[in-house]
Amino acid sequence: MSNATFTAAETAKILRRLKRIAWVTDTAWRIPFTKIRFGLDPVLGLVPGLGDGVMLVVSVYTLLLAHKAGAPLNLLLRMAANVAVDFGVGSIPVVGDAFDLMFKSNVRNLKLLTEFLQKNGVQIDV
Numbered sequence: 808m809s810n811a812t813f814t815a816a817e818t819a820k821i822l823r824r825l826k827r828i829a830w831v832t833d834t835a836w837r838i839p840f841t842k843i844r845f846g847l848d849p850v851l852g853l854v855p856g857l858g859d860g861v862m863l864v865v866s867v868y869t870l871l872l873a874h875k876a877g878a879p880l881n882l883l884l885r886m887a888a889n890v891a892v893d894f895g896v897g898s899i900p901v902v903g904d905a906f907d908l909m910f911k912s913n914v915r916n917l918k919l920l921t922e923f924l925q926k927n928g929v930q931i932d933v
Contacts, residue, residue, distance in 0.1 A: 809873045815929070815930050818876050818877070818924065818929055818931075821872050821875055821876040821925075822917075822920070822931060823926060824872060824922065825869055825872055825873070825876075825913075825917050825920065827915075828865065828868075828913055829869075829911075829914045829916075829917045830846065830871055831846050832846045832847050832848045832862065832865060832866075832913045833846045833848055833849055833911040833912075833913050834846055834911065834914060835847070843908060843909075845907075845908050846860050847862070847909075848893070848897070848907045848912075848913075849897075849904055849907035849908045850929065852896060852897050852903060852904050852907045853904060854894040855900070859894060859897055859898045859903075862893075862897070863890070863894045863896070865913075865924065866890040866893065866894070866912060866913060866916075867890065869886075869913055869916060869917075870883060870886055870890065870916075871888060872933040873886060873916065873920050876920060876924065877924070877929070878920055878923060881925075882920070882923050884904075885919060886916040886919055886920070889910075889915050889916055890910070890916070891910050891920075892910065893906075893907070893910050893912035896910070897901070897910075
């Protein structure tokens with residue numbers, strides 16, 4: 808884990824914030840009559856250049872929160888790879904918008920961090 812030492816309450820607060828961000832960016836709404844959920848990521852991705860840039864900033868912020876929660880470098884690199892794939896492929900017109908509906912990097916990163924914390928004995932009551 809990183810040098811930061813947090814109480815269970817502080818870690819839970821960070822995880823709640825990450826969960827909220829993942830919900831807003833990746834799963835807030837559902838396409839009617841399907842199981843496909845989406846958030847602001849694919850919606851903002853429709854705005855050329857600006858949308859993907861905004862989502863990149865949000866995703867980098869989530870990496871900073873993960874670091875603050877104690878994620879080690881190897882986990883942060885895996886999470887950064889998810890962000891890079893999301894930004895890289897998501898930036899491609901049309902194809903990227905469809906990709907953003909399915910990839911959900913913030914949900915993936917939340918899952919990675921949660922699994923890491925659980926394996927390391929951090930009590931997670933989010």
